[in-house]
Amino acid sequence: MSEQDKNVKLSDNERLKRESNFLRGTIEQDLKDEITGGFTADNFQLIRFHGMYQQDDRDIRGERAKQKLEPLHNVMLRARMPGGIIKPEQWLAIDKFADEKTSYGSIRLTTRQTFQFHGVLKPNIKGMHQMLNSVGIDSIATAGDVNRNVLCTTNPVESELHQEAYEWAAKISEHLLPKTKAYAEIWLNGEKAETTEEPILGSNYLPRKFKTTVTIPPNNEVDVHANDLNFVAIAEAGKLVGFNVLVGGGLAMTHGDTATYPRKADDFGFITLEDTLKIAEHVVSVQRDWGNRSNRKNAKTKYTLDRVGSDVFKAEVEARSGVKFAPSRPFEFTHRGDRIGWVEGIDGKHHLTLFIQSGRILDYPDKPLKTGCRKIAEVHQGDMRMTANQNLIIAGVPADQKAVIEEIARNHGLIDDKDTEQRKNSMACVALPTCPLAMAEAERYLPSLVEKTEALLAKHGIPDDSIIMRVVGCPNGCGRAMLAEAGLVGKGPGKYNVYLGGNLEGTRIPKLYLENVGEDVYLDAFDKLIGQWASERNDGECFGDFVIRKGIVAEVKVSVTDFHA
Ligand code: SRM
Ligand code: SF4
Numbered sequence: 001m002s003e004q005d006k007n008v009k010l011s012d013n014e015r016l017k018r019e020s021n022f023l024r025g026t027i028e029q030d031l032k033d034e035i036t037g038g039f040t041a042d043n044f045q046l047i048r049f050h051g052m053y054q055q056d057d058r059d060i061r062g063e064r065a066k067q068k069l070e071p072l073h074n075v076m077l078r079a080r081m082p083g084g085i086i087k088p089e090q091w092l093a094i095d096k097f098a099d100e101k102t103s104y105g106s107i108r109l110t111t112r113q114t115f116q117f118h119g120v121l122k123p124n125i126k127g128m129h130q131m132l133n134s135v136g137i138d139s140i141a142t143a144g145d146v147n148r149n150v151l152c153t154t155n156p157v158e159s160e161l162h163q164e165a166y167e168w169a170a171k172i173s174e175h176l177l178p179k180t181k182a183y184a185e186i187w188l189n190g191e192k193a194e195t196t197e198e199p200i201l202g203s204n205y206l207p208r209k210f211k212t213t214v215t216i217p218p219n220n221e222v223d224v225h226a227n228d229l230n231f232v233a234i235a236e237a238g239k240l241v242g243f244n245v246l247v248g249g250g251l252a253m254t255h256g257d258t259a260t261y262p263r264k265a266d267d268f269g270f271i272t273l274e275d276t277l278k279i280a281e282h283v284v285s286v287q288r289d290w291g292n293r294s295n296r297k298n299a300k301t302k303y304t305l306d307r308v309g310s311d312v313f314k315a316e317v318e319a320r321s322g323v324k325f326a327p328s329r330p331f332e333f334t335h336r337g338d339r340i341g342w343v344e345g346i347d348g349k350h351h352l353t354l355f356i357q358s359g360r361i362l363d364y365p366d367k368p369l370k371t372g373c374r375k376i377a378e379v380h381q382g383d384m385r386m387t388a389n390q391n392l393i394i395a396g397v398p399a400d401q402k403a404v405i406e407e408i409a410r411n412h413g414l415i416d417d418k419d420t421e422q423r424k425n426s427m428a429c430v431a432l433p434t435c436p437l438a439m440a441e442a443e444r445y446l447p448s449l450v451e452k453t454e455a456l457l458a459k460h461g462i463p464d465d466s467i468i469m470r471v472v473g474c475p476n477g478c479g480r481a482m483l484a485e486a487g488l489v490g491k492g493p494g495k496y497n498v499y500l501g502g503n504l505e506g507t508r509i510p511k512l513y514l515e516n517v518g519e520d521v522y523l524d525a526f527d528k529l530i531g532q533w534a535s536e537r538n539d540g541e542c543f544g545d546f547v548i549r550k551g552i553v554a555e556v557k558v559s560v561t562d563f564h565a
Contacts, residue, residue: 008294016042017145017204022180022195023049031186037122038073049146049205050183051078051139052125055118057103059433074103075125076434077117078142079132082173083152083166083214084113084386086137088377091384093135095374097128107370108430109359109390111480112211113222114142114149118434129187140183145206147176147284151227153216154387155339156395159347161216164240165233168273169214172231172280176200176212200281200288207291208299210284211250214243220333220506222388223480225249225264228301229283231276234329242272244328247283247313248305251482253475254297255491262482262509263302263559266310268317269325282321286313306560333505336468338391340424341415342402349382350397352405354414358428358443359390364413372412376405389427421466422457423450427480431473431490438473440490446471449488452519456527460534467530467543468502482509485544486526491516498522500529501553503544509563510544511553 016025025046030039038054039047047054056071064071079094086094094115098107103119110116120128132138142149152169156162179198184190197203211227224230224246231243249265271279283301290308292299298307305313318324340355356369363370373392377384382396397405409415426449429435431442449471457463470484481487481499483506488496495518499510514522533546541549548555556562 010293011296014204014293016045020046023182027186049144051142055434057433074119074121077120077139079114079137079139080142080149081114082150083169084154086384088380090135090137091377097131106360106362109356109386111388111390112149113151113386113388126187133188141177145208146178147210147212151213151222151388153219153221154385154393156351157343157345159345161235161240165214165216172212175277176284202288206288207293217331218334220336223483223506226251226480230265232331242270244270245279248302250300250302251477251480255475258564260297261559261563267328268314269327270329275323278321278323282317285320286316335504336506337425338387338389350402352394354392355419355424356391358446367413369414372408372414375408420454422454425466426450426469428471429473429479439492440473442471442473452523456530460531462534494518500547501544504542509556509559511556513553
């Protein structure tokens with residue numbers, strides 16, 4: 001059944017993983033090489049398994065080439081933070097490092113509840129890992145063909161349930177981590193220890209990246225349908241009793257390749273808590289053995305399910321784990337946005353969600369966000385939580401600390417009463433200048449797109465309404481545009497494909513509406529559509545539901561047949 005068994009030509013990534021001596025490669029030698037700022041040959045890929053990507057600033061690439069200089073190589077680091085929880089003392093350490101040792105000086109919150117540093121030069125890489133280790137953070141397996149950072153619904157309103165769900169996220173993350181000691185050896189000067197096997201991931205690791213969540217309905221902040229494996233919390237009388245398991249979501253595609261598509265996850269059924277790790281392990285092991293290792297564009301779990309059949313995949317997970325899925329328990333998602341502002345948890349503690357546009361924490365001239373976060377971390381005694389919408393929660397604030405925290409947040413632009421619902425419901429991926437795969441702007445373009453959309457909503461008399469709008473610089477879809485009500489997907493400089501028809505709950509994939517168009521064309525289209533929506537919608541009907549009901553785009557029910565039809 002496995003692709004290897006079929007005598008097909010494996011992708012080169014399979015060779016490099018096999019030859020890497022359990023992810024060590026020759027990274028240590030490369031680190032000593034002062035001639036280039038980059039990593040060579042296989043090491044370029046292998047550092048990803050240690051949570052880093054080699055990048056360069058694309059804004060200055062051309063200029064450096066003219067001067068016959070190599071691109072200014074640096075790395076982006078992505079930390080492993082299951083459930084996005086970070087302690088104030090950890091925050092202070094990463095804040096300092098971002099200031100002193102990164103070229104951009106920012107902390108970038110991601111769509112998967114962690115942070116990235118951009119622009120770390122080679123001489124600072126080892127020190128960075130040692131600094132992170134000293135405060136209990138690592139970056140193992142946040143990239144590469146492994147199980148990535150495990151997400152968990154962030155807002156601790158239902159505190160008890162959240163704590164249990166978070167503990168499962170942390171346990172799943174640990175259970176599925178690579179067992180190789182390569183990370184400690186290379187970055188932390190750990191003792192050399194021979195690795196002889198990777199019992200869960202296999203010596204060739206997974207065919208492709210793998211993404212897992214633990215989710216507490218009705219909040220679908222983590223966007224389960226973007227993930228390979230989801231544990232949807234089922235509670236009775238406020239106590240977690242088990243999970244419904246959803247398998248095979250994923251959003252990436254390649255322009256012009258109809259064999260690639262975004263796909264929702266399938267509901268395999270209910271399991272009790274004691275079976276959680278067994279199921280996690282065996283969904284991974286089936287994908288490890290059955291995933292496509294010759295074509296990386298068709299390697300993710302979503303394609304394995306469509307190739308072998310969801311029932312066949314599920315039966316194999318049952319056979320390997322010895323666990324039979326029970327019928328799914330009822331659950332419902334109602335929303336995905338973060339509740340910006342204060343909420344009180346059932347334990348009487350207060351939680352403040354700060355809206356951070358595109359997750360970029362930096363001191364802007366009019367909004368010193370980074371200083372504000374640092375000042376909060378200096379006085380805060382609870383923890384801080386990074387949300388899957390790139391926002392930050394100051395969690396566990398006692399009533400008598402609320403005023404102090406709020407004052408710092410307001411004074412540093414972290415609370416801005418002028419932020420509209422449209423702004424809070426818009427998201428962008430990083431894209432230019434750091435992402436090597438970006439075809440168009442995303443994060444840098446978002447503020448102006450939001451302003452123009454706000455103007456259209458106001459023009460049609462609905463300034464307080466909003467559309468879940470997401471912009472991504474390429475069809476990999478890191479800002480989850482393929483679950484937006486209106487998603488812009490970069491095609492070339494200033495050009496986007498426009499997809500419409502996602503819903504508020506995040507349970508519908510949008511469909512192509514305009515192809516390869518510039519701002520004048522899609523703003524004109526939005527003007528007409530928002531006008532129609534304002535005057536012809538049913539009570540409470542969101543934009544995505546409206547465009548489907550009106551037949552403006554067809555509904556994507558089954559991706560493999562409907563998405564490109
Ligand atoms: Fe992503 C690659 C940024 C979430 C699908 N993603 C990249 C890289 C590393 C580019 C590269 O390979 O060199 C981007 C780095 C940009 C930069 O300069 O920082 C990048 N992805 C991001 C982040 C930072 C976007 C953000 O604005 O927050 C998110 C980091 C998540 C994390 O902390 O782990 C991020 N990426 C996602 C998501 C959304 C999600 O998981 O919820 C997706 C779509 C869901 C999915 O996987 O289907 C996503 N990223 C991709 C893909 C396409 C994978 C595929 O299935 O084909 C790539 C390219 C690849 O892997 O070949 C990619
Ligand atoms: Fe880069 Fe594309 Fe991901 Fe945006 S969607 S961060 S452009 S890979």
